[in-house]
Amino acid sequence: MAFTRDSDQRLSRYDNGDALILVIGPSGAGKSTFINNYAKEPVAKVTEGYLACTEAVEAFTGKLPLDSGDLSSKKQLVLVDTPGFLAGDGIRDESKPLKQIAEWLRPKHGPPRLLTGIIYLHDMSVKTIHKEIRMTLSIFSKICGQDAVPMTILVKSHWSADEGCQKRSDALNSGFFSALINAGAESMDINGNTTEETVIQRLLEKDTRKSLIQLQRELEEGKKIPRTAAGKELKRTLEELVRSAVDSKSRSALKRAIKELKPTLAHRIQEMLGWSVSVYLPGHSCLYFSANRSSIGDKASFGSVPGL
Ligand SMILES: Nc1nc2c(ncn2[C@@H]2O[C@H](COP(=O)(O)OP(=O)(O)OP(=O)(O)O)[C@@H](O)[C@H]2O)c(=O)[nH]1
Numbered sequence: 001m002a003f004t005r006d007s008d009q010r011l012s013r014y015d016n017g018d019a020l021i022l023v024i025g026p027s028g029a030g031k032s033t034f035i036n037n038y039a040k041e042p043v044a045k046v047t048e049g050y051l052a053c054t055e056a057v058e059a060f061t062g063k064l065p066l067d068s069g070d071l072s073s074k075k076q077l078v079l080v081d082t083p084g085f086l087a088g089d090g091i092r093d094e095s096k097p098l099k100q101i102a103e104w105l106r107p108k109h110g111p112p113r114l115l116t117g118i119i120y121l122h123d124m125s126v127k128t129i130h131k132e133i134r135m136t137l138s139i140f141s142k143i144c145g146q147d148a149v150p151m152t153i154l155v156k157s158h159w160s161a162d163e164g165c166q167k168r169s170d171a172l173n174s175g176f177f178s179a180l181i182n183a184g185a186e187s188m189d190i191n192g193n194t195t196e197e198t199v200i201q202r203l204l205e206k207d208t209r210k211s212l213i214q215l216q217r218e219l220e221e222g223k224k225i226p227r228t229a230a231g232k233e234l235k236r237t238l239e240e241l242v243r244s245a246v247d248s249k250s251r252s253a254l255k256r257a258i259k260e261l262k263p264t265l266a267h268r269i270q271e272m273l274g275w276s277v278s279v280y281l282p283g284h285s286c287l288y289f290s291a292n293r294s295s296i297g298d299k300a301s302f303g304s305v306p307g308l
């Protein structure tokens with residue numbers, strides 16, 4: 001199918017006649033694999049171990065399928081791979097994926113890129129909806145906004161033939177994904193009958209996109225990323241992750257926790273676009289992290305800390 005990797009996204013210009021499809025979802029869900037399976041060649045790098053793999057937004061450009069109907073005026077199909085949210089590897093700055101996606105959707109130079117569709121990948125081999133999966137969906141919902149939900153297909157990867165997989169998929173549609181489905185998102189299972197081609201074809205058929213998605217609209221209004229709904233949701237999420245990592249009330253234990261957290265969670269929230277994170281704990285204690293300090297005190301003593 002001859003897809004090529006767009007090596008310099010900042011300089012590349014897509015025509016609004018091109019069909020741009022954003023592939024998004026938790027780390028390891030199979031976003032890059034989806035693109036490779038569609039392209040029928042390993043254009044995107046895929047995770048082999050447990051560490052998050054895709055580190056930047058990467059666009060892969062190829063020909064539209066021949067039977068694209070009304071899209072005949074469109075020039076190219078562009079599949080946009082994105083880094084997963086909340087990889088939790090303690091290495092990556094967790095604010096980066098949102099920043100990179102935002103910058104791709106609304107380049108500094110040039111107009112916002114109009115999307116034809118969005119694919120949200122979900123890994124069916126994961127049998128519980130753990131915190132990071134839940135949080136990723138809530139950040140995604142804020143990126144997308146209610147109006148853009150109908151251009152989204154929820155795609156289930158890592159499918160297995162057992163009966164349990166189908167049951168879990170049905171349960172997801174009536175539970176975890178129900179708000180999106182009720183708002184117009186479709187669900188498709190990559191189960192052998194439905195393939196990557198079927199999903200892309202369906203998005204091309206819909207091609208209902210006429211306006212910007214929520215994150216693009218907010219950026220157009222002049223909001224900085226942390227002030228957008230997705231930025232606020234990410235910040236709330238990271239604070240919750242830090243809070244849940246600290247479950248002790250004792251001051252000495254908290255001091256120890258800060259030390260232990262420093263190379264992991266604290267590192268993850270550093271360089272966060274200049275954000276600081278304060279976490280209030282029982283007993284009037286407060287953990288405070290920023291790019292250059294992390295400390296503990298009571299709520300009153302943090303009144304004078306800049307950024308709080
Ligand atoms: N069995 C199975 N394995 C899959 C499927 N999709 C992806 N994988 C495997 O899952 C792992 C993660 O796949 P990736 O495509 O790198 O996932 P990703 O969502 O791009 O991950 P990040 O880039 O880290 O966000 C790889 O080992 C893939 O081979 C699938 O549908 N079935």
Ligand SMILES: [Mg+2]
Binds near residue numbers: 031033046047
């Ligand atoms: Mg990837």
